[in-house]
Amino acid sequence: xxxxxxxxxxxxxxxxxxxxxxxxxxxxxxxxxxxxxxxxxxxxxxxxxxxxxxxxxxxxxxxxxxxxxxxxxxxxxxxxxxxxxxxxxxxxxxxxxxxxxxxxxxxxxxxx
Amino acid sequence: xxxxxxxxxxxxxxxxxxxxxxxxxxxxxxxxxxxxxxxxxxxxxxxxxxxxxxxxxxxxxxxxxxxxxxxxxxxxxxxxxxxxxxxxxxxxxxxxxxxxxxxxxxxxxxxxxxx
Numbered sequence: 001x002x003x004x005x006x007x008x009x010x011x012x013x014x015x016x017x018x019x020x021x022x023x024x025x026x027x028x029x030x031x032x033x034x035x036x037x038x039x040x041x042x043x044x045x046x047x048x049x050x051x052x053x054x055x056x057x058x059x060x061x062x063x064x065x066x067x068x069x070x071x072x073x074x075x076x077x078x079x080x081x082x083x084x085x086x087x088x089x090x091x092x093x094x095x096x097x098x099x100x101x102x103x104x105x106x107x108x109x110x111x112x
Numbered sequence: 113x114x115x116x117x118x119x120x121x122x123x124x125x126x127x128x129x130x131x132x133x134x135x136x137x138x139x140x141x142x143x144x145x146x147x148x149x150x151x152x153x154x155x156x157x158x159x160x161x162x163x164x165x166x167x168x169x170x171x172x173x174x175x176x177x178x179x180x181x182x183x184x185x186x187x188x189x190x191x192x193x194x195x196x197x198x199x200x201x202x203x204x205x206x207x208x209x210x211x212x213x214x215x216x217x218x219x220x221x222x223x224x225x226x227x
Contacts, residue, residue: 032214043116043202044155044218089154093214099168100145100216102154 002027004092006103013080014111021075021106023090028068031093035064035075038087038105047088048075080110115139116219118203124225127193133222135186135203143208144186145216146178149200161186162208193226200224 003026013019023033032051036044048057048064050073056065063076073090087105094101116137125131135144143162147155160168161180175197177189186203203219 034216036218041200041221041223043118043220044204046215046217049215091216099157099160101157104154 002030002092002094002101004090004101004103006088006090006106008106009104010107010109012109012111015080015082017080017110018076018078019080019108021077021088021090021108023073023075023103025071025073025092025101027094028071029094030068033064033066033073033090033092034100035062035073036089036091038089040087044089077108080108082110082112084108084110116203116205116217118201118219118222120222121220122223122225124227125190125193126227127195129193130189130191132190133188133201133203133224135188135205135219136184137205137217138184139205139217140183141205141207141217142183143206143214144180145204145206146186146188147202147204149202149221151199155202159188190224193224195226198224198226 005024007022034049035047038044050057050066061078066073087107089105091100091102119134145160146158149155157170158172159178164180175192179187200221202221204216206214206216
């Protein structure tokens with residue numbers, strides 16, 4: 001069974017700092033990996049999707065990498081802002097399957 | 113239109129009530145999902161519909177009954193729920209099937225409280 005782990009569980013940084021969030025998964029037979037952002041009590045906002053054949057994806061200040069063989073993905077946030085404060089979740093999709101497994105998330109606080 | 117909508121936003125119900133949650137998308141997606149999310153926990157998959165057929169049921173109790181009337185709509189019928197079923201219920205959609213992009217888009221959720 002696929003297990004997804006996110007470290008750290010919580011992170012607090014000053015505004016302007018660059019930071020890295022980590023996601024690891026136990027079964028490398030994945031179809032894709034998706035990073036989401038969730039504000040308290042809200043739904044999930046898709047940030048980046050990496051297909052299993054890709055190594056990284058970029059969107060603005062965000063960069064996500066994928067190393068399928070080692071079962072790891074990272075989300076890099078450049079020049080963090082207070083508005084980036086939220087919980088960040090990664091989710092992996094089994095190969096050719098609609099089942100997605102989520103990590104427990106990293107709760108990020110960016111202080112002004 | 114890249115939006116998944118869910119109604120109602122909040123729902124309070126007693127253990128003997130029957131209610132329904134609704135989800136709608138107009139992106140032409142053919143896969144739709146129900147997730148349950150407890151406070152400070154990740155979403156847990158409940159059901160997946162692919163091309164309007166139930167493809168995944170994660171051993172969810174029968175007091176939760178999904179329905180997919182057409183490719184744009186997804187319902188979750190609730191009956192005889194327990195207080196521990198109180199949670200945020202999230203709907204999502206994606207293109208579904210085959211070697212497609214399969215990015216999931218989520219709705220804002222329905223906050224359910226069972227008294």
